[in-house]
Amino acid sequence: xxxxxxxxxKYYSTKEFLENYxxxxxxxxxxxxxxxxxxxxxxxxxxxxxxxxxxTGNGGNAYExxxxxxxxxxxxxxxxxxxxxxxxxxxxxxxxxxxxxxxxPYAKACGVNGLRSMAVxxxxxxxxxxxxxxxxEEGPERIVYELHVKEFSWDKAGGFPEEYRGKYKAFTCRHTxxxxxxxxxxxLDYLKELGVTHIQIMPMYDYGSVNEAGEDTEFNWGYDPVNxxxxxxxxxxxxxxxxxxxxxxxEMIQAIHEAGFGVIMDVVYNHVYNASDFCVNQIVPGYFxxxxxxxxxxxxxxxxxxxxxxxxxxxxxxxxxxKYWADEYHIDGFRFDLVGLIxxxxxxxxxxxxxxxxxxxxxxxxxxxxxTAVTKxxxxxxxxxxxxxxxxxxxFSDTLRDALKGHVFYTTRKGYVSxxxxxxxxxxxxxxxxxxxxxxxxxxxxxxxxxxxxxTLLDRITRSTPGVSEEDRIxxxxxxxxxxxxxxxxxxxxxxEEMLRTKIDASGGFLENSYNSPDSVNSIxxxxxxxxxxxxxxxxxxxxxAFRKAHAAxxxxxxxDVNANITSVDGLDENVLAFRIxxxxxxxxxxxxxxxxxxxxxxxxxxxPDGAWDVCVDADHAGTEALTTVSGSVSAEPISAMVLVKxxx
Ligand code: CA
Numbered sequence: 001x002x003x004x005x006x007x008x009x010k011y012y013s014t015k016e017f018l019e020n021y022x023x024x025x026x027x028x029x030x031x032x033x034x035x036x037x038x039x040x041x042x043x044x045x046x047x048x049x050x051x052x053x054x055x056t057g058n059g060g061n062a063y064e065x066x067x068x069x070x071x072x073x074x075x076x077x078x079x080x081x082x083x084x085x086x087x088x089x090x091x092x093x094x095x096x097x098x099x100x101x102x103x104x105p106y107a108k109a110c111g112v113n114g115l116r117s118m119a120v121x122x123x124x125x126x127x128x129x130x131x132x133x134x135x136x137e138e139g140p141e142r143i144v145y146e147l148h149v150k151e152f153s154w155d156k157a158g159g160f161p162e163e164y165r166g167k168y169k170a171f172t173c174r175h176t177x178x179x180x181x182x183x184x185x186x187x188l189d190y191l192k193e194l195g196v197t198h199i200q201i202m203p204m205y206d207y208g209s210v211n212e213a214g215e216d217t218e219f220n221w222g223y224d225p226v227n228x229x230x231x232x233x234x235x236x237x238x239x240x241x242x243x244x245x246x247x248x249x250x251e252m253i254q255a256i257h258e259a260g261f262g263v264i265m266d267v268v269y270n271h272v273y274n275a276s277d278f279c280v281n282q283i284v285p286g287y288f289x290x291x292x293x294x295x296x297x298x299x300x301x302x303x304x305x306x307x308x309x310x311x312x313x314x315x316x317x318x319x320x321x322x323k324y325w326a327d328e329y330h331i332d333g334f335r336f337d338l339v340g341l342i343x344x345x346x347x348x349x350x351x352x353x354x355x356x357x358x359x360x361x362x363x364x365x366x367x368x369x370x371x372t373a374v375t376k377x378x379x380x381x382x383x384x385x386x387x388x389x390x391x392x393x394x395x396f397s398d399t400l401r402d403a404l405k406g407h408v409f410y411t412t413r414k415g416y417v418s419x420x421x422x423x424x425x426x427x428x429x430x431x432x433x434x435x436x437x438x439x440x441x442x443x444x445x446x447x448x449x450x451x452x453x454x455x456t457l458l459d460r461i462t463r464s465t466p467g468v469s470e471e472d473r474i475x476x477x478x479x480x481x482x483x484x485x486x487x488x489x490x491x492x493x494x495x496x497e498e499m500l501r502t503k504i505d506a507s508g509g510f511l512e513n514s515y516n517s518p519d520s521v522n523s524i525x526x527x528x529x530x531x532x533x534x535x536x537x538x539x540x541x542x543x544x545x546a547f548r549k550a551h552a553a554x555x556x557x558x559x560x561d562v563n564a565n566i567t568s569v570d571g572l573d574e575n576v577l578a579f580r581i582x583x584x585x586x587x588x589x590x591x592x593x594x595x596x597x598x599x600x601x602x603x604x605x606x607x608x609p610d611g612a613w614d615v616c617v618d619a620d621h622a623g624t625e626a627l628t629t630v631s632g633s634v635s636a637e638p639i640s641a642m643v644l645v646k647x648x649x
Contacts, residue, residue: 012375030106046093047095050066052089088111133330136257144490155524184526204265207223219522225268250329270338271307275288306341311375322350341381399429416483421575431483432488452494479640503521550624566579578594578596591649592646594609612629
């Protein structure tokens with residue numbers, strides 16, 4: 001290395017570097033069309049750069065080595081009149097007499113395991129009808145369902161064709177049913193019936209922890225990025241031909257759109273799989289990652305390294321990448337992993353740039369506060385306490401999550417639904433879209449009870465309620481769902497929460513982190529749908545979702561509207577919460593909504609406002625139709641929610 005890491009860290013912030021080497025054009029990487037192919041690489045310290053061309057994505061020698069031309073701002077280029085679609089390449093960089101070989105950070109395609117990049121004419125990867133593909137117009141509601149490509153279709157009971165199990169292509173199979181019984185829908189048909197509007201897909205860019213040339217029983221969540229702008233190969237039917245994974249991911253997105261859902265991509269810009277091996281750090285030594293004063297990599301992510309998003313060319317890389325996915329793959333939203341490690345300026349630029357051409361794309365992420373060695377002063381991180389600095393970006397509400405079921409790291413603690421005595425006020429703030437001391441508007445709150453991290457909802461409830469009956473635990477589960485599905489903000493659920501998903505390890509314990517557990521642990525178990533208990537829970541979620549979609553007063557977008565139209569009811573039994581929501585607001589067609597949450601083991605009586613009220617949600621049922629009509633006062637059963645709509649007079 002030319003200088004040690006600390007010297008380099010200083011060098012990248014010098015006036016000399018900033019004036020001479022910040023490249024602003026939007027054309028790094030390879031542009032390949034019928035008219036020709038251009039290669040551009042940013043490598044300021046290189047003395048010379050060679051482009052190596054290969055027939056295949058791995059193995060074999062370069063058939064051509066081409067010296068690249070030095071351009072301004074540290075960029076190297078080479079242009080061919082040929083359309084080099086399908087040609088694999090890497091770069092050989094000479095620096096201080098040493099040679100470094102690297103793939104292209106801006107690669108749009110790659111060979112098996114992402115070690116070699118591939119030139120691609122993207123037009124040739126488009127499935128039939130792709131130019132007409134667009135986000136479905138399904139109304140203003142956003143209810144996000146988080147799933148993993150492989151967990152979705154790996155279970156044989158799902159009825160997917162054998163060759164597509166665990167692959168992008170499974171999403172293109174419509175009208176699948178449980179063991180082909182023709183009765184219980186699985187796959188996208190199942191999700192359509194459930195009613196969620198957006199599918200958030202766990203990492204589907206190229207990651208490093210699964211061997212794409214290995215057995216297809218390997219499993220990983222994929223939070224270990226290698227090629228940020230290339231689809232993961234292990235989900236493709238052929239990982240060795242770079243165009244296949246692109247086409248098949250597009251087919252998946254097209255199928256999800258056709259089925260009526262938006263697609264949200266889980267992106268992990270906060271760290272890379274291996275900081276030393278990562279291509280940007282190879283090409284521009286240590287530029288991509290933060291370094292501590294002792295020369296070690298900063299590790300706020302707990303994944304070995306943190307991305308130096310405050311550096312101009314890293315920021316540009318992140319902005320270009322998100323924009324590319326929105327433009328080329330028609331992605332409708334982005335979930336940022338550990339966004340508390342990325343500076344607010346970068347996130348605001350991402351939001352602004354993407355919204356220029358895709359105004360409805362949504363952005364949210366994990367805004368936890370973490371220690372990280374930011375390389376220069378004056379930058380704020382995108383954390384919950386800084387939420388007002390990033391108004392176009394929403395945050396997972398761990399405030400609500402932990403209040404509902406108990407603290408995520410102390411798994412024997414109870415939550416509001418399981419009998420904790422001191423969490424009603426926290427739940428109240430969350431219900432109003434103003435969680436804890438960080439959230440000032442429902443537009444920035446992702447409301448949830450469980451996601452892929454930590455125990456599933458039912459497992460977490462079970463863990464903290466020894467001696468409680470299964471029936472009561474399911475009531476706690478359903479009360480959690482009723483709270484976050486009627487709260488102000490954006491509801492979110494982990495795949496399978498609506499069918500009491502469980503993750504059990506080999507010794508029979510509840511798994512908190514199944515990132516590399518086998519498929520047998522992680523897959524959605526479609527045959528649970530045959531069990532009546534599960535069906536009841538599923539129907540309850542389905543009813544809550546339908547109710548939410550039918551009531552615009554549940555999706556207010558700012559605190560002023562909330563405070564003017566929702567009243568918290570006083571004088572109730574301890575821990576019981578009730579809210580009166582005005583009709584008319586935000587296009588709400590009813591004359592008002594009344595919501596009761598009773599986490600106690602005894603029924604509770606609540607006085608209703610004047611008039612007759614249709615009960616649409618109670619302990620066992622949820623939907624848009626009246627189960628019964630009441631007036632005066634009403635009794636809410638133990639451990640249950642009750643939601644009523646004022647009858648038109
Ligand atoms: Ca990979």
